[in-house]
Amino acid sequence: MKLLSVNLGRRQYVSYTDHPEGVTGIDKQPVEGPVRVAAPGPKGVAGSGVAGDEVCSLRYHGGDEQAVYAVAREDLDDWERELGRPLANGGFGENLTTSGLDVSGALIGERWRIGSEVVVEVTSGRIPCRTFQSHVGEKQWVKRFTAKGAPGAYLRVIEPGEIRAGDTMEIIHRPDHDVTVALQFRAVTTDRTLLPRLLAAGEALHSESLEAARKYVERQGS
Numbered sequence: 001m002k003l004l005s006v007n008l009g010r011r012q013y014v015s016y017t018d019h020p021e022g023v024t025g026i027d028k029q030p031v032e033g034p035v036r037v038a039a040p041g042p043k044g045v046a047g048s049g050v051a052g053d054e055v056c057s058l059r060y061h062g063g064d065e066q067a068v069y070a071v072a073r074e075d076l077d078d079w080e081r082e083l084g085r086p087l088a089n090g091g092f093g094e095n096l097t098t099s100g101l102d103v104s105g106a107l108i109g110e111r112w113r114i115g116s117e118v119v120v121e122v123t124s125g126r127i128p129c130r131t132f133q134s135h136v137g138e139k140q141w142v143k144r145f146t147a148k149g150a151p152g153a154y155l156r157v158i159e160p161g162e163i164r165a166g167d168t169m170e171i172i173h174r175p176d177h178d179v180t181v182a183l184q185f186r187a188v189t190t191d192r193t194l195l196p197r198l199l200a201a202g203e204a205l206h207s208e209s210l211e212a213a214r215k216y217v218e219r220q221g222s
Contacts, residue, residue: 001098001099001100001101001168001169001170001171002098002099002100002166002167002168002169003096003097003098003099003114003115003163003164003165003166003167003168003169004073004089004097004098004099004165004166005030005089005090005096005097005165006030006031006033006035006050006095006096006163006164006165007028007029007030007031007053007089007090007094007095007096007097008028008029008031008035008050008052008053008054008095009024009025009026009027009028009029009048009053009054009055009093010025010027010029010054011023011024011025011054011056012024012025012027014134019056019057019131023056024056024057024131024135025048025053025054025055025056026093026131026132026135027090027093027135028053028090028093028094028095029090030088030089030090030097030165031052032164032165033162033163033164033165034162034163034164035050035051035052035162035163035164036050036051036160036161036162037049037050037051037067037068037114037118037120037157037160037161037162037163038051038067038157038160039064039067039156039157039160040062040063040064040067041063041064042063042064043058043062043063043064043065043066044058044059044063045058045063046058046062046063046064047061047062047063048061048062048067048068048095049062049064049067049068049155049156049157050067050068050095053095057131060129064156064157065123065124065154065156065206065207065208066123066124066154066206067120067154067155067156067157068095068096068120068154068155068156068157069093069094069095069096069126069152069153069154069155070094070095070096070097070098070103070152070153070155071092071094071096071097071098071103071152072097072098072099072101072102072103072104072150072152073089073097073098073099074099075103075104075150075152076089076091076092076097078150083138091136092132092136092152093132093135094152096114096163098169100169101169101171103152103153103181104125104149104150104151104152104153104180104181104182104185105180105181105182106122106153106180106181107122107174107175107177107178107179107180107181107201108122108123108124108175108177108179108180108181108184108198108201108204108205109121109122109173109175109177109201109202109204109205110122110171110173110174110175111158111171111172111173112155112169112170112171112172113169113170113172114163114167114168114169115161115162115163115164115167115168116161117159117160117161117162117163118157118159118160118161118162118163119157119158119159119172120155120156120157120158121155121156121157121158121204122153122154122155122181122204123153123154123155123156123204123205123206124153124154124181124184124185124188124205124206124208124209125151125152125153125154125181125182125184125185125188126151126152126153126154126185127151127185127188127189128141128142128145128146128151129142130142132145146189146190147190149182149185149186150182151181151182151185152181153181154206175201175204177200177201178197178200179197179198179200179201179205183197183198184198184201184205184206184209187209187213188209188212192216195212195213195216195217196213196216196217196220198210198212198213199213199214199217
């Protein structure tokens with residue numbers, strides 16, 4: 001398992017974002033590094049956990065539970081075959097492009113060590129939006145991305161430090177439940193009957209998904 005690239009986004013003015021200033025940081029490009037990774041702070045106030053990565057829409061992105069976004073190179077390769085065109089590392093707006101790691105199949109609460117210092121924890125999958133669709137430039141992209149169910153993973157930072165392309169990656173903890181990123185993604189997008197299963201992941205789960213699961217169970221019991 002390996003970190004192929006660390007990708008950073010710079011603020012850019014575009015015509016397709018809902019941001020009131022018309023800016024986005026989704027166009028992330030690989031950098032040589034090293035790059036510092038740390039917990040940024042609460043969502044709505046803090047941005048990316050990756051130094052030098054600009055997050056423009058703090059309402060939806062950034063914060064401790066979405067400090068880092070990872071996508072498997074294998075998933076990008078699969079999309080390349082389906083779309084019939086190349087997709088560079090960072091092409092989905094991910095901070096980390098990995099190799100040999102089943103990112104969407106990772107368990108919520110699973111922990112990875114990157115290099116010698118950094119430890120991150122899986123919290124949820126990425127929900128596609130209009131900005132993502134326009135960035136990729138494919139019709140009905142949100143629908144297609146959702147249907148495939150391989151969203152990549154948001155991560156919280158447990159142990160800060162520096163990372164760089166080429167670092168080894170290691171799974172150092174796997175929790176005792178079956179709630180994967182792919183399952184969490186389906187539960188919050190296409191099949192809400194799966195929401196009760198998310199409760200098995202406990203506090204490791206992204207707080208928004210945890211709240212949705214609890215409310216769903218409460219409604220079913222009322």
